[in-house]
Amino acid sequence: xxxxxxxxxxxxxxxxxxxxxxxxxxxxxxxxxxxxxxxxxxxxxxxxxxxxxxxxxxxxxxxxxxxxxxxxxxxxxxxxxxxxxxxxxxxxxxxxxxxxxxxxxxxxxxxxxxxxxxxxxxxxxxxxxxxxxxxxxxxxxxxxxxxxxxxxxxxxxxxxxxxxxxxxxxxxxxxxxxxxxxxxxxxxxxxxxxxxxxxxxxxxxxxxxxxxxx
Amino acid sequence: xxxxxxxxxxxxxxxxxxxxxxxxxxxxxxxxxxxxxxxxxxxxxxxxxxxxxxxxxxxxxxxxxxxxxxxxxxxxxxxxxxxxxxxxxxxxxxxxxxxxxxxxxxxxxxxxxxxxxxxxxxxxxxxxxxxxxxxxxxxxxxxxxxxxxxxxxxxxxxxxxxxxxxxxxxxxxxxxxxxxxxxxxxxxxxxxxxxxxxxxxxxxxxxxxxxxxx
Numbered sequence: 001x002x003x004x005x006x007x008x009x010x011x012x013x014x015x016x017x018x019x020x021x022x023x024x025x026x027x028x029x030x031x032x033x034x035x036x037x038x039x040x041x042x043x044x045x046x047x048x049x050x051x052x053x054x055x056x057x058x059x060x061x062x063x064x065x066x067x068x069x070x071x072x073x074x075x076x077x078x079x080x081x082x083x084x085x086x087x088x089x090x091x092x093x094x095x096x097x098x099x100x101x102x103x104x105x106x107x108x109x110x111x112x113x114x115x116x117x118x119x120x121x122x123x124x125x126x127x128x129x130x131x132x133x134x135x136x137x138x139x140x141x142x143x144x145x146x147x148x149x150x151x152x153x154x155x156x157x158x159x160x161x162x163x164x165x166x167x168x169x170x171x172x173x174x175x176x177x178x179x180x181x182x183x184x185x186x187x188x189x190x191x192x193x194x195x196x197x198x199x200x201x202x203x204x205x206x207x208x209x210x211x212x213x214x
Numbered sequence: 215x216x217x218x219x220x221x222x223x224x225x226x227x228x229x230x231x232x233x234x235x236x237x238x239x240x241x242x243x244x245x246x247x248x249x250x251x252x253x254x255x256x257x258x259x260x261x262x263x264x265x266x267x268x269x270x271x272x273x274x275x276x277x278x279x280x281x282x283x284x285x286x287x288x289x290x291x292x293x294x295x296x297x298x299x300x301x302x303x304x305x306x307x308x309x310x311x312x313x314x315x316x317x318x319x320x321x322x323x324x325x326x327x328x329x330x331x332x333x334x335x336x337x338x339x340x341x342x343x344x345x346x347x348x349x350x351x352x353x354x355x356x357x358x359x360x361x362x363x364x365x366x367x368x369x370x371x372x373x374x375x376x377x378x379x380x381x382x383x384x385x386x387x388x389x390x391x392x393x394x395x396x397x398x399x400x401x402x403x404x405x406x407x408x409x410x411x412x413x414x415x416x417x418x419x420x421x422x423x424x425x426x427x428x
Contacts, residue, residue, distance in 0.1 A: 025249065025262045032246010032265070035239065041294060042287035045276070048239045051246070052269040059266055062259070073256035080255060 010119035011183030018075030024058035053135035060131035224333035225397030232289030238272035248312040267349035274345035
């Protein structure tokens with residue numbers, strides 16, 4: 001892969017872990033709400049499975065925070081306002097929108113956090129990569145299968161979700177930018193341009209997998 | 215322990231697993247909502263930890279359903295109305311009430327499901343006991359610590375939660391009765407009386423642990 005690395009960004013370990021851990025916690029919240037409005041028991045069970053992986057990533061990151069001697073709540077606190085605001089704007093009006101939001105946000109932001117691991121201290125890097133990648137692909141495949149089925153059966157849902165996806169990517173990129181900026185003081189737009197191009201390309205592939213135009 | 219056993223109740227495996235799995239999924243939903251209204255980042259992180267154990271129990275039970283050749287959504291479906299109705303009535307008005315509800319419901323109903331394992335086929339029994347007991351005590355200790363702190367600092371919260379706890383126990387016992395009845399056709403009140411006495415005694419101990427009168 002010739003993807004642009006964020007490896008010369010050297011995130012502050014505390015900032016990185018607090019932000020990544022809080023993001024997973026926020027995704028779990030959205031999934032809890034999604035479960036309560038799931039259109040079927042199968043959709044609800046799928047929501048539970050995705051939430052399980054999300055919370056396992058969260059717990060893994062908390063373990064790294066504890067290993068580093070930090071306090072999880074203290075390190076997550078500074079990231080609440082950006083991420084909570086993101087969650088409010090991308091909560092979604094029904095189960096499909098909420099699940100698409102977690103699919104888009106988790107896909108794009110896990111990608112950002114994975115790239116930033118290159119700049120972490122060596123003794124944390126491999127463990128964090130493993131935490132972030134655990135179950136992610138299985139979850140994506142399950143979401144794609146369930147949403148594709150619903151999209152195939154309802155053209156109006158397809159166009160509604162395509163629109164929703166376009167709105168989501170803008171909001172998600174703002175959080176991505178905040179995550180990158182927090183890890184590098186001179187994260188100017190010009191240097192980040194190729195990174196964002198790649199993030200958007202990956203987003204387009206994820207929407208394509210659903211049969212939606214990004 | 216001289217506790218009254220439900221061992222002569224021989225639950226239908228499919229009914230038992232579907233019901234227990236759906237309960238854990240419903241508790242996760244409540245915890246997701248609780249996380250979104252947590253009064254602090256620490257409370258939110260605690261909510262995430264409890265939800266992780268809840269979802270791990272859920273996933274463990276789904277594995278047993280798959281092992282038995284059943285379909286998880288099909289087996290959970292019949293239990294939605296009783297448990298969803300319970301969740302609606304015991305959702306709680308703030309984080310403290312929601313967390314108390316999950317503490318009371320998880321405590322009492324996990325106790326019921328643990329007792330019913332005695333009547334499960336031998337090759338499922340031990341694994342299900344292990345699934346139900348994993349992390350339960352750690353979670354209870356964490357909840358007690360966090361709620362006790364808040365209760366100690368605010369006498370009005372203490373009296374509100376004591377009242378709430380009394381309402382919860384009635385609603386929770388209805389679900390317990392449904393769970394037991396589903397596993398035994400002649401689950402008449404007289405035979406169940408000593409079981410309910412013990413469940414209430416355990417509930418009283420859980421409320422005592424918070425410094426609340428049951």
